[in-house]
Amino acid sequence: MSMPLIFEKSKPGRKAYSLPELDVPKKECPDVLPDWAIRKQPASLPEVSEVDLVRHYTKLSRRNYGVDQGFYPLGSCTMKYNPKVNEDIAALSGFNNIHPYQPEELVQGALELMYEFGRDLCEISGMHEASLQPAAGAHGELTGLMLIRAYHESRGDGKKRTKVIVPDSAHGTNPASAAFCGYQVVEVKSDERGGVDLDSLREVVSCDVAALMLTNPNTLGLFDENVVEIARIVHDAGGLLYYDGANMNAIVGIVRPGDMGFDVLHYNVHKTFSTPHGGGGPGCGAIAVKEILTPFLPVPVVEKHGDRYTLNYDRPQSIGKVKGFYGNFNVMVKGFAYIRSLGAEGLRKVAETAVLNANYIMRRLEKYYHLPYDRHCKHEFVIDASRQLEYGVHTNDIAKALLDLGFHAPTVYFPLIVREAMMIEPTETESKETLDAFIEAMIQIAQLAETRAEKLQTAPHNTVVGRLDDVTAARRPVLRWTPPEK
Amino acid sequence: MNYVPHTSEDRSEMLKVIGVSSIDELFSDVPSEVKLHRELNLPAAMSEFELIKYMSGLAGKNTTTDNMVSFLGAGVYDHYVPSVVKHIISRSEFYTSYTPYQAEISQGMLQSIFEYQTLMCELTAMDISNASLYDGATAIAEAAMMASRLTRKQEVIISRAVHPDYRRTLRTYAHNLELNVIEVPFKHGATDIEALRDLVSDETACVILQSPNFFGCIENMALAAEVAHGEKALFVACVDPISLGILAPPGEYGADIAVGEGQGLGIPMGFGGPHLGFLTCRKEHLRQMPGRVAGETHDSQGRRGYLLTLQAREQHIRRDRATSNICSNQALCALAATVYLSWLGKQGIKEVAELCVQKAHYACEKLSLIPGFEQKHEAPFFKEFVVKTPLKPEELCADLLEANILGGLPLGRFYSDLSDSILVAVTEKRTKEEIDTLCRALEGLV
Numbered sequence: 001m002s003m004p005l006i007f008e009k010s011k012p013g014r015k016a017y018s019l020p021e022l023d024v025p026k027k028e029c030p031d032v033l034p035d036w037a038i039r040k041q042p043a044s045l046p047e048v049s050e051v052d053l054v055r056h057y058t059k060l061s062r063r064n065y066g067v068d069q070g071f072y073p074l075g076s077c078t079m080k081y082n083p084k085v086n087e088d089i090a091a092l093s094g095f096n097n098i099h100p101y102q103p104e105e106l107v108q109g110a111l112e113l114m115y116e117f118g119r120d121l122c123e124i125s126g127m128h129e130a131s132l133q134p135a136a137g138a139h140g141e142l143t144g145l146m147l148i149r150a151y152h153e154s155r156g157d158g159k160k161r162t163k164v165i166v167p168d169s170a171h172g173t174n175p176a177s178a179a180f181c182g183y184q185v186v187e188v189k190s191d192e193r194g195g196v197d198l199d200s201l202r203e204v205v206s207c208d209v210a211a212l213m214l215t216n217p218n219t220l221g222l223f224d225e226n227v228v229e230i231a232r233i234v235h236d237a238g239g240l241l242y243y244d245g246a247n248m249n250a251i252v253g254i255v256r257p258g259d260m261g262f263d264v265l266h267y268n269v270h271k272t273f274s275t276p277h278g279g280g281g282p283g284c285g286a287i288a289v290k291e292i293l294t295p296f297l298p299v300p301v302v303e304k305h306g307d308r309y310t311l312n313y314d315r316p317q318s319i320g321k322v323k324g325f326y327g328n329f330n331v332m333v334k335g336f337a338y339i340r341s342l343g344a345e346g347l348r349k350v351a352e353t354a355v356l357n358a359n360y361i362m363r364r365l366e367k368y369y370h371l372p373y374d375r376h377c378k379h380e381f382v383i384d385a386s387r388q389l390e391y392g393v394h395t396n397d398i399a400k401a402l403l404d405l406g407f408h409a410p411t412v413y414f415p416l417i418v419r420e421a422m423m424i425e426p427t428e429t430e431s432k433e434t435l436d437a438f439i440e441a442m443i444q445i446a447q448l449a450e451t452r453a454e455k456l457q458t459a460p461h462n463t464v465v466g467r468l469d470d471v472t473a474a475r476r477p478v479l480r481w482t483p484p485e486k
Numbered sequence: 487m488n489y490v491p492h493t494s495e496d497r498s499e500m501l502k503v504i505g506v507s508s509i510d511e512l513f514s515d516v517p518s519e520v521k522l523h524r525e526l527n528l529p530a531a532m533s534e535f536e537l538i539k540y541m542s543g544l545a546g547k548n549t550t551t552d553n554m555v556s557f558l559g560a561g562v563y564d565h566y567v568p569s570v571v572k573h574i575i576s577r578s579e580f581y582t583s584y585t586p587y588q589a590e591i592s593q594g595m596l597q598s599i600f601e602y603q604t605l606m607c608e609l610t611a612m613d614i615s616n617a618s619l620y621d622g623a624t625a626i627a628e629a630a631m632m633a634s635r636l637t638r639k640q641e642v643i644i645s646r647a648v649h650p651d652y653r654r655t656l657r658t659y660a661h662n663l664e665l666n667v668i669e670v671p672f673k674h675g676a677t678d679i680e681a682l683r684d685l686v687s688d689e690t691a692c693v694i695l696q697s698p699n700f701f702g703c704i705e706n707m708a709l710a711a712e713v714a715h716g717e718k719a720l721f722v723a724c725v726d727p728i729s730l731g732i733l734a735p736p737g738e739y740g741a742d743i744a745v746g747e748g749q750g751l752g753i754p755m756g757f758g759g760p761h762l763g764f765l766t767c768r769k770e771h772l773r774q775m776p777g778r779v780a781g782e783t784h785d786s787q788g789r790r791g792y793l794l795t796l797q798a799r800e801q802h803i804r805r806d807r808a809t810s811n812i813c814s815n816q817a818l819c820a821l822a823a824t825v826y827l828s829w830l831g832k833q834g835i836k837e838v839a840e841l842c843v844q845k846a847h848y849a850c851e852k853l854s855l856i857p858g859f860e861q862k863h864e865a866p867f868f869k870e871f872v873v874k875t876p877l878k879p880e881e882l883c884a885d886l887l888e889a890n891i892l893g894g895l896p897l898g899r900f901y902s903d904l905s906d907s908i909l910v911a912v913t914e915k916r917t918k919e920e921i922d923t924l925c926r927a928l929e930g931l932v
Contacts, residue, residue: 002789002790002791003593003597003790005597005600005601005604006601006824006828007601007604010831012832014831015831015833015834016570016828016829016830016831016834017568017829017830017831017833017834017837019566019834019837019838019841019914020841020914020917022840022841022844022845023917023918023919024844024845024848024918024921025848026844027844027847032843032844032847032866033704033732033733033843033866034866036706036708036734037704037733037734037866038732038733038734039730039731039732039733039734039735039738040734040738041611041738042832042836043608043609043611043730043731043735043832043835044608044832045605045608045609045827045828045830045831045832045834045835046828046831046832047831047832047833048828048831050570050829053570053825053828053829054570054573054574056828057574057577057598057825058574058577059594060593060594060595060597060598061574061577061579061580061594062579062594063592063593063594063597064579064580064583064586064591064592064593064594064595065579065583065588065591065592066578066579066580066581066582066583067578067582067583068578068579068582069579069582072584074584074587077584079584080489081489082578082581082582083487083489085534085537085538087576087581088538089537089538089541089542089545092541092542092545093545093550093552094542094544094545094546094547094548094550095545095548095756095757096550096754096755096756097550097551097552097754097755098548098549098550098551098755098756098757099551099556099558099562099564099755099757099892100562100755100757100758101558101560101562101895102549102558102892103883103884103887106548106549106887107548107549107757108547108548109543109544109545109546109547109548110544110547110548110757112544112547113544120528123526123527123528124526124528126522135620135621135624135759135760135814135816136620136812136813136814136815137813137814138801138811138812138813138814139620139624139811139812141811142811145662146658146661146662149662171802172800172801172802172803172804172805172808172813173801173802173811173813175801175805175806176801176804176805176806176808176810176811177811178806179806179807179808179811180631180659180662180663180810180811181662182662182663182664185805185806222515223513223515223516225515225516225517227517227520228517228519228520251516252526253522253525253526254513254516254521254522255513255516255520255521255522256520256522259520259521259522260520261520268814270814274489276578276581276582276818277581277582277583277584277585277814278580278581278583278817278818278819278821279580279581279583279584279585279586279592279595279817279818279821280584280585280586280595280617280778280814280815280817280818281585281618281760281814281815281816281817281818281819282620282759282760282814282815282816282817282818282819283814285814298658319658319661320654320655320657320658320661321623321651321654321655321658322624322655322658322659323620323621323623323624323655323759324561324621324622324623324624324649324651324652324655324747324758324759324761325562325651325757325758325759326757326758326759327758327759328759328760329756329757329758329759329760330754330756330757330759330760331760333541337537337541339528340528340529340531340532340537340540340541341487341531341532341533341534341537342487342488342531343528343529343530343531343532344525344526344527344528344531345525345531346487346488346531347526347528348525348526349488349490350490352509352512353490353492355509355512355513356492356497356500356501356504356509356512357500359500359504359506359512360500360503360504363503363504363505364503375515376504376506376511376512376514376515378512399588400588400590403588403590403591408584408588408591409587409588411587414802428489428490429489429490429491430491431491431492431496432492432496432499432500458786460590460591463590463591464590464593465589465590465593465785465789465790465791466590466785466786466787466789467590467785467786468589468590468783468784468785468791468792468793469783469784469785469786470783470793470795472783472784473781473782473783473793473795474781474795474796474797474798477772477779477781477795477796478781478782478783479600479603479614479615479772479779479780479781479782479795480600480603480604480607480613480614480615481600481601481604481782
């Protein structure tokens with residue numbers, strides 16, 4: 001059934017709010033605000049009671065699916081369990097009711113947390129210094145590339161180095177971030193093992209390259225064994241290496257981007273370090289860099305002097321600011337709590353178990369679905385629907401059928417180099433029983449594809465709405481509610 | 487502590503299915519020369535209780551506004567956050583979900599985004615809204631880049647009375663795209679429109695003004711928009727959404743793009759983030775709008791539903807030709823704003839704005855009566871104003887801390903020409919008594 005919008009529940013005169021009475025002498029409008037500054041037409045916000053409001057959004061929440069509802073194997077998104085204790089900690093008044101411009105001596109705890117979190121992120125990545133300012137992964141990418149640009153400019157090389165190399169398997173944010181950093185994007189092909197094709201790489205690398213962006217393991221879930229050689233090729237040409245940390249969950253405690261030869265990386269704290277995705281954000285795209293890039297980090301930088309923590313704005317070579325204030329602090333609180341609760345051994349176990357889980361599902365599904373790259377995967381893997389396509393069943397049909405069976409779907413149609421791709425990332429927090437149930441569902445769907453394709457083609461059947469018409473939505477966009485004409 | 491559910495039996499069964507004898511074998515493709523052959527150097531793991539104790543210790547080292555009366559604003563405000571907001575955004579169906587890519591099981595989030603978009607359109611009186619951006623600073627940068635794409639021009643004019651962090655962020659972004667950022671001076675607290683008129687030309691992509699501006703002053707946005715449009719430049723309005731309960735919205739004065747910081751809409755100050763960037767615009771600019779957007783549609787049975795639409799603008803489809811690189815946004819903060827605005831409703835938003843205006847004007851008048859203090863700017867203001875002080879502002883604010891008062895923001899670090907002044911913010915939470923206490927404390931200091 002269709003669910004009314006909050007606006008459709010509005011009734012003039014009803015209210016949920018309560019505000020204090022005005023306790024200062026009231027001044028008439030013209031005395032305080034000139035007529036030209038006043039709003040003519042009031043904003044039609046809904047008028048509802050508090051109980052209506054609560055029921056409306058509670059109902060909406062029940063039409064939503066999160067990690068707490070069930071398995072969420074969305075590749076490249078690391079939908080692991082979000083520990084409750086971290087939510088409690090992040091809700092402490094000491095982390096919420098503080099203003100970013102309070103004097104430093106009144107926010108020593110917040111600054112200490114940021115400093116320590118930054119140090120932890122450097123240790124985990126093998127880097128020298130961190131900045132917590134970027135708000136999300138893509139924001140971290142953009143910031144990291146700006147540092148690379150500033151580095152080349154500082155060497156008088158800025159005008160010459162105009163290209164950023166991005167593998168064809170990369171996340172869409174990589175080329176987009178490079179473009180928004182003013183770079184020309186050069187795509188490099190993948191080889192038959194799913195890694196960067198070294199010959200193609202050598203062809204495109206020259207003295208006009210500013211950087212190579214690499215996700216390793218990549219979006220196929222495969223670790224690029226040639227990473228040392230790749231780094232050498234790029235560095236020899238004077239370029240720098242950017243590490244997209246979206247897939248850090250596969251390697252924490254096992255191998256570090258800094259040791260692989262990367263010069264800068266971003267973390268998705270909301271992936272690797274368990275902070276919830278909030279339906280699409282907020283995240284934290286903290287970056288960490290090698291020493292050569294530290295002069296260019298955004299301001300302010302949190303520093304420790306003796307027992308005192310300070311915000312240093314005096315960094316003459318800094319790129320400036322990429323965001324207001326210091327970043328998504330409340331997300332940092334949760335990510336830091338996670339790192340400190342797990343410790344070194346716990347973090348390594350995260351990577352090991354994430355990889356174990358992914359390989360287990362992959363091996364159990366390979367009889368039923370085509371596996372384009374048959375190697376040990378890391379934390380995720382890609383299968384495709386080429387076998388099911390023979391019966392007219394597409395990846396999207398399989399995804400929708402999974403919804404009917406109570407699971408979230410994998411990431412679909414990505415990476416772009418695999419037709420009908422399904423990218424499956426189970427994460428380490430899922431038990432063997434959960435994985436088995438998902439595997440059974442996938443097998444059931446593979447069998448249905450052969451016998452009752454139409455059931456899949458019309459899925460989902462058990463959700464609050466059926467498959468939605470995305471073509472009409474894009475052709476005739478309705479992007480806001482408008483009151484019915486009277 | 488650990489959230490891995492595997493027993494050793496599970497592990498060996500799984501390894502057997504995979505056909506390897508150890509987990510290490512699964513990492514055999516990582517070259518040994520780069521592997522970390524030691525444990526990470528991190529402090530020892532903590533149990534849940536130890537963690538709470540440690541983290542509460544850190545939280546306890548911060549002095550909160552629970553224990554101080556705050557007159558600090560400057561882009562982050564101590565507005566009241568109603569209980570319902572916290573309860574709704576704590577529903578784990580919302581906060582543990584990802585971006586709603588699978589629409590049929592994400593109707594809750596998608597409908598709330600659609601409601602958010604409607605609310606932001608209503609509030610700003612604009613046609614369309616995206617699903618959120620990171621914050622006010624990056625929203626300005628996105629708006630400037632959007633205007634540059636729309637006009638195919640490289641010059642951005644921004645008032646010097648726009649928040650310093652926003653301008654600095656804009657300059658960082660602009661540098662890479664070779665956008666030329668020009669600042670217009672202010673006079674008596676508001677943008678110098680004559681100076682603006684001299685600067686705007688047919689090279690200008692957009693003019694950006696903030697109202698109320700960094701000093702709390704209300705700008706003559708209609709006039710600025712007219713000046714911009716006179717040279718076919720777009721006009722970008724950066725606004726405080728709370729102010730729109732009473733002040734003219736961007737749509738009423740001809741703005742092409744409206745942006746701003748939505749922290750005041752039910753989001754804690756939280757040391758500066760996560761907050762909420764918003765962007766609304768005219769519908770003819772839809773295809774160049776950055777960020778996600780939810781749209782209404784139907785299923786095969788005619789049931790109304792919502793999904794992420796117009797994704798051909800976005801990075802995962804368009805890659806290096808996308809309208810922005812943004813992927814994750816501030817969805818949960820947008821949900822907070824949605825609940826907050828629905829809690830306030832049509833009357834409440836007016837009342838909050840009215841309370842801010844009245845209390846801020848009372849405070850300004852009382853402060854100006856103290857010998858040596860005077861209101862710096864003559865332009866009309868909303869909930870924030872600049873006061874010239876007879877003592878060094880930094881020392882004054884430090885002294886006020888003794889009385890548990892966060893007295894405002896000394897402006898010298900942002901504007902050397904205002905090093906004798908503080909910026910004072912008064913929200914609906916401040917009482918007459920608190921304002922009087924501030925004044926008495928100041929009287930005691932001079």
